[in-house]
Amino acid sequence: MSLALPALHNLLAVPVLLPILAATVLIALPRRWLAAQRLISGLSVLGLLAATIALWLGDAGHSILVYPMGDWPAPFGIVWVYDPLAGLMLLLTATVALISLLYAIGSDTESQGAHFHALFQAQLFGLNGAFLTGDVFNLFVFFEVLLLASYGLMLHGGGAARGRAGLHYLIINLVGSTLFLFAVGALYGVLGTLNLADLAQRISTAPAEQYPLIAAASLMLFVVFAIKAAAFPLYLWLPATYAETSAPVAALFAIMTKVGLYAMLRVHGTLFAADTAPAALRDLLAPWWLWLGIATLIMATLGVWAAASLRRQIAYLVLTSVGTLLIALGLNSAAALTGGLYYWVQSTLLTAGFFLLADAIVRARGHDDWRVAAAIRPFAPLAILFFVYAVALVGLPPFSGFIGKALILKAALDSPLAPAIFATVLISSVLLVVALARSGSALFFQQQNCPPPAWALTRSSWLAIALPLGLMIGWVVAAGAITHALAQTSQQQLDTARYLRAVFEPTGFAPHTGAQP
């Protein structure tokens, strides 16, 4: 191949190594050296952004890059696999991290407790590792890393309500981790491997009497990912967790539910792919995804209506995007996945930004619920931002949520469940518009005469709030080119045979033999 490939391969290690290096240095720094912490954390996030952009541009041919750890070949060693889908997730994570970090620095969240930046970088380490790994047990380890960091981040700043929500979040995820280990152990016991590509290959040749065990283990794994993704009925931990934690952490957590969805797509999409899996196992999950998506969407919409505070309402908006995405994944076609990925990126960015905006609004009003408060100052910027965020997230034209939902619905036309999907998505959209309009009028138009709380946002906080909207507008303007690229990505994602070939015969990367033409 070309000389550029090994360089690109080495770049693959950066998204994982850079944050863990930064975290290691940050732990050692004393708490009062805030400027140095900011510098290291900021440089790490910028480096991450640069590396992920370089990987994305360098991999313009949409090849699958495989990085064997310690140069052990695929089924024996652990491999990291970079394909366009993982690349998109890395890029999204770095962007959300930048937005969150800007606000954390601007709003002084970081100084409310020790080690904010170290935990933040450890979280990025876990996220990027989970996106890159091609091994199920390695995925478990990275899940634990990102969860352990998220427990610390979630509790950052302390407080009773946060402690209670954190305890629930911790316990449900510990149960999930145990279940993950049971599933991984059962898969290993039956199939004798943990490498994702190898698992897919062995499932395709497994004798029929092993099918029930494989199905049980895989469905247990699905439950674990459903906890992470907050799918119905395992979403009850999410609203309190996201509403009670500090705003930059909630913004960063916008990517966390997407990790669960990504793991479903990666693991179950590879193990039970249409082109390799035996016919009896192929449709194992098909009945679950769509109905779970529809149920999640319905419950999340009701939650948006019932939410007692703005931040809880936004947490339920995160859930509506989970429901919509589960529907898109459940349709299991390239067209649906394209629409899903389009929706995926913009909903992550917008919910992240909306959490930050909510923090600003809560500061301006002095409390988080719908009680009447003093007039909001500055009125115009906050009201306009709220309006645009609400309309874009719900999915009204001309914003990106509309295009994403339209693409998903168009792909759903062929599905036998089309009536249920159309009814749920469209009715929920209408209900969300009404609910957010009601919140907007309660927040901005009902006011009483009392002195407003003194508050101010720094320029970097305003930038962090505005940045997702700017990216969203770019996402709309370039929608044609983006959907074209995403269509390639999703076609490649469904081409499991190609993934298996890439893992078992890594071409162009032979550091020791070096003789590849």
Next chain:
Amino acid sequence: MMIWLFAGLIGSLTAAGVYLTLRAQTFPVVLGLTLLSYAVNLFLFGMGRLNTNAAAVLGANATYTDPLPQALVLTAIVIAFAMTAFVIVLALFTRHTLGGDGVNGESSDRRDS
């Protein structure tokens, strides 16, 4: 015989763990999570098949046992240990800030044992 004993042990540990995890106080929940992690460690270990008189080294013996589950168990033990330590600290924290050992923070004088 050994295999039934082993399976029964994992089963009863899991059942006890699930029961305790569903309790309403933090201390039984922590105990339940610990029991669950014991159960899963044994389960992972068993997934390498149960052998006696077999080293996890190739060539040292005529029979050898699968070393990979042992490595997995080691990782799982370390992670479960760290998580248990964390959940105990958090349970103590909420016990202090919320003034009760209930998982929702309310104090409870009920004795469940």
